[in-house]
Amino acid sequence: MTDKESVVLVVSGSIAAYKAAELARALMELGLDVRVAMTRAAERFITPLTFEALTGGRVLRAGFPEPGEPPMEHITFTRGARLVLAAPATADLIARMAGGLADDNVTSMLLATDLPVIVAPAMNVMMYRHPATQSNIALLASRGVMFVGPEAGELACGDEGEGRLARIPQIITAVREKLSLGDDLAGRKLLITAGGTREPIDAARYIGNRSSGKMGVALAHAAARRGARVTLVAGVMDVEPPANVETVRVESAAAMLDEVERRFPGVDALVMAAAVADYRAEQVSGHKVKKTKRWDLPLVENTDILGRMAERRQSQILAGFAAETHDVEAAGREKLLRKNLDMIVINDVSRADIGFGADENEVTILTRQGAPERVTKAPKERVADAILDRLVVLINNRKRRGEAAG
Ligand code: CTP
Numbered sequence: 335m336t337d338k339e340s341v342v343l344v345v346s347g348s349i350a351a352y353k354a355a356e357l358a359r360a361l362m363e364l365g366l367d368v369r370v371a372m373t374r375a376a377e378r379f380i381t382p383l384t385f386e387a388l389t390g391g392r393v394l395r396a397g398f399p400e401p402g403e404p405p406m407e408h409i410t411f412t413r414g415a416r417l418v419l420a421a422p423a424t425a426d427l428i429a430r431m432a433g434g435l436a437d438d439n440v441t442s443m444l445l446a447t448d449l450p451v452i453v454a455p456a457m458n459v460m461m462y463r464h465p466a467t468q469s470n471i472a473l474l475a476s477r478g479v480m481f482v483g484p485e486a487g488e489l490a491c492g493d494e495g496e497g498r499l500a501r502i503p504q505i506i507t508a509v510r511e512k513l514s515l516g517d518d519l520a521g522r523k524l525l526i527t528a529g530g531t532r533e534p535i536d537a538a539r540y541i542g543n544r545s546s547g548k549m550g551v552a553l554a555h556a557a558a559r560r561g562a563r564v565t566l567v568a569g570v571m572d573v574e575p576p577a578n579v580e581t582v583r584v585e586s587a588a589a590m591l592d593e594v595e596r597r598f599p600g601v602d603a604l605v606m607a608a609a610v611a612d613y614r615a616e617q618v619s620g621h622k623v624k625k626t627k628r629w630d631l632p633l634v635e636n637t638d639i640l641g642r643m644a645e646r647r648q649s650q651i652l653a654g655f656a657a658e659t660h661d662v663e664a665a666g667r668e669k670l671l672r673k674n675l676d677m678i679v680i681n682d683v684s685r686a687d688i689g690f691g692a693d694e695n696e697v698t699i700l701t702r703q704g705a706p707e708r709v710t711k712a713p714k715e716r717v718a719d720a721i722l723d724r725l726v727v728l729i730n731n732r733k734r735r736g737e738a739a740g
Contacts, residue, residue: 340367340415341509342449344440345385347375348422349490350456350499355380357421358388360502360577364515364559369411371440372396373427396438408442417512418449421482422456422499425467431479432470450512454482454505459495482508503563506578510561518726520561523601525594526554527608527639529569531587535631536619540585543609546691547571549655550607552718554579560722565601567593569608572691587611587636598643602729603651605721606640607679644674651728653677653721659684666700676728677701679721687711699724 341361345354354370361368370385371394382393394411404410412418420427427441431453436442444451453474461467462484475481483500510517528550532540547568554566555576564579567590575581584590587610598604613633623629640654652675658665659682666680680698683690696711699721709720 339365339513340369341417341419341513342369342371342412342415342443344371344373344418344420344423344427344444345376345380346373346420346422346424346427347378348424348456348499349379350422351376351379353499353502354421355384355388356577357502357505358385360506361419361509362389363555363576363578364506364510366509366513367391369415370394371411371443373424373440374438375424375426394439394443396440398439408439409446411443412447412449415449417509418444418447418451419454419505419509420444420451421454421505423453425455425457425461425464425470428453428455428467428470428474432473451479452482452505452508452512453479454500454508455484455497456499457484457497458489458491459493459497462495462497480508480512503558503578503580506558515559515561517561519557519722519729522562522603522729524554524557524562524564524603524605525567525597525601526550526557526564526605527567527569527590527594527610528554528575529571530609531569531590531611532585533587533611533614533636534618535615536621536623538622541611541613541615542570543611544690545569545571545609547573548691548693549695549714549718550605551575552714553605553607553721556715556718556722560726565597567597567608569610587614587639591637591639591642594639594643595646598646598650599648601650603653603725604640604643605653605725607655609657610639611636638673640673640675649732651676651725651732653679653725656680657683663698663700663706666698670700670702677721677724697721701728 358368368389374396385393399405430441436445482505484496485498486496487498489497529547530543530545532542534540551573554564558564558578566575566579566581582593616632616634654675656666656669656678662680662682666678670678678700695714695717697709699707709717
């Protein structure tokens with residue numbers, strides 16, 4: 335048993351069933367315990383083992399229990415959970431739910447619970463539009479079931495129309511809403527960069543750095559958990575991006591600048607956690623340069639992304655990171671002012687136990703007003719929350735200023 339809140343994820347037999355693995359991960363990233371139940375048809379698309387490996391828990395399968403298996407699991411499986419989420423939900427599952435059927439372990443479980451239910455349908459457009467499906471949906475909605483999607487678009491069968499499973503962030507938003515999870519960044523758009531950049535020097539080689547991306551990913555994850563719509567511009571990272579944020583992959587500093595610049599106008603804040611190369615090769619050979627005794631490699635300065643965005647800002651909050659080795663606070667304050675930022679997070683990279691590649695970090699947060707805040711050594715997730723606590727205040731104050739002026 336854990337003290338985490340639990341949700342029951344019911345997966346049924348749609349081609350979108352593979353997306354349920356990513357959905358389970360996104361739910362877990364909200365801090366939820368995920369219990370998975372699968373219909374028979376779902377097992378044709380994805381295996382229980384996938385979910386057991388992901389969630390660490392037993393999957394409830396459709397077949398009625400064999401001798402020796404827990405006999406009452408259709409009753410006990412939802413106990414203590416906060417919510418049932420059926421995603422993807424086929425026309426058949428929706429029909430069985432509407433009809434109150436209990437013809438297998440999964441539908442029996444659905445009938446034996448009074449938890450709130452969210453359904454994310456996924457099916458062919460004709461099946462979705464069929465009056466039978468539409469009246470089943472209307473009936474379930476009248477009983478308080480919440481529907482997310484489906485979306486319109488190209489379907490697996492080649493048809494065009496409604497029937498695609500809602501996007502994962504949309505489903506996550508519905509879950510957050512139902513569970514009233516903390517959402518002090520709800521309605522905010524954040525642009526976060528993470529990882530290191532690679533600057534090509536010839537067709538095979540590049541200049542890189544040791545950034546792991548862990549701090550930026552922790553920030554993106556925490557911001558999404560707190561309700562923000564996050565776009566992560568990810569350079570080269572040792573870790574996977576969170577499932578519930580939109581991620582754009584880049585390699586070079588120039589590509590990162592392009593992606594940031596394009597998205598910057600619509601966001602509330604830009605957090606530059608990426609380790610951006612300060613220099614790039616003046617000339618990049620299109621072939622692999624042959625070995626010689628000496629290679630003089632002229633480097634030219636890259637555009638400072640934060641500096642460029644500071645020139646373009648309207649009301650966006652700008653937060654940067656400073657990797658310093660000595661007199662770290664003074665160096666950080668100098669950078670905060672020089673780069674015209676609202677916040678700077680200072681890392682002492684002379685210490686091996688924190689910073690690059692480590693799971694923990696210890697930082698000092700500086701803003702233009704207010705005292706420096708020292709966040710003592712903690713997992714990067716905790717540090718991310720401390721940074722976001724300050725960012726929320728900066729965003730909210732800015733809005734209030736804007737409103738007063740307007
Ligand atoms: N940064 C950026 N664009 C660059 C280089 C850095 O936006 N081309 C951002 C980083 O993401 C970080 C902040 O600037 O948030 C500080 O980067 P850092 O390299 O420590 O500072 P510099 O301004 O390069 O100063 P110096 O190397 O002299 O310490």
